[in-house]
Amino acid sequence: MSAENQNQPQEDLQQEQGAEEQQPQAAAEGEQQLEANLEALLAELEKARADVLYVRAEAENIRRRAAEDNEKTRKFAIERFARELLAVKDSLEMALLDQSGNVENLKLGVDLTQKQLIAAFEKFDLAEINPVGEKLDPNKHQAISVVPSEQDANTVVQVMQKGYELSGRVIRPAMVVVAAPK
Structure with missing residues (x-):
């Protein structure tokens, strides 16, 4: 064997020993890197939790303010x-x-x-419902009596109490007397 070949196993042994020494060091660095990543992730998680709490609080404030505004609008409409x-x-x-x-x-x-x-x-926009001569409309009129008349059946003959609509919505139907069927 030549001198070079004899030195080769010794160099291999030294490289293996160097690698074995580097492994604990690399493992320690890897652990430190993992811990740093874990700390960063935990910090992001805490920030996300804080953001969620903030958004929930804001949503609750908006809901509460809207409810108060609705109450004020209804109260002072x-x-x-x-x-x-x-x-x-x-x-x-x-x-x-x-x-x-x-x-x-x-x-x-x-x-x-x-x-x-x-x-x-x-x-x-509060309008009277005074339907004399119109056909009975159960959405706007309430018939309280039927009388014989020359008019067509279910035609309003007399208004006993006027009805009222607020912006097209009946708030009190007209109380009417209608013509009886012939």
């Missing part, structure tokens, strides 16, 4: 209508305070007050 009716009330009170005994002035005052009320109704 008729405020403008109420202000319009105050003028009508004032006119009625003034009429009641009149001690002059002049029936014509009282009638004129009541007439003007009614016009104020009608104007307030129109302003807020």
Whole structure:
């Protein structure tokens, strides 16, 4: 064997020993890397948890504010209508305070007050249902009586109490008398 061949096993042995020494060092570095990755992942997880809690809190605040706004809207929705009716009330009170005994002035005052009320109704899309001569519509009319008449059957002959619609929605049906079938 040559000297080179004899040195070869010795070099191989040294390389193996060096590799064995590097393995614990590499393992330690790998563990440190894993721990660093784990810490980074845990930090991201905590941040995600905090973000979820923040989003939940924001959603709850938005829901609560919307509920409060809805309550305020519902509570004060008729405020403008109420202000319009105050003028009508004032006119009625003034009429009641009149001690002059002049029936014509009282009638004129009541007439003007009614016009104020009608104007307030129109302003807020509150319309009368006065169906004399129309066919009975069970969505808008409530028949309380049937009478013999020359008109077609189920035609409104008389209105006992006017009905009202608010923006096209019936809030009180008209109470009517209808023609009986012939």
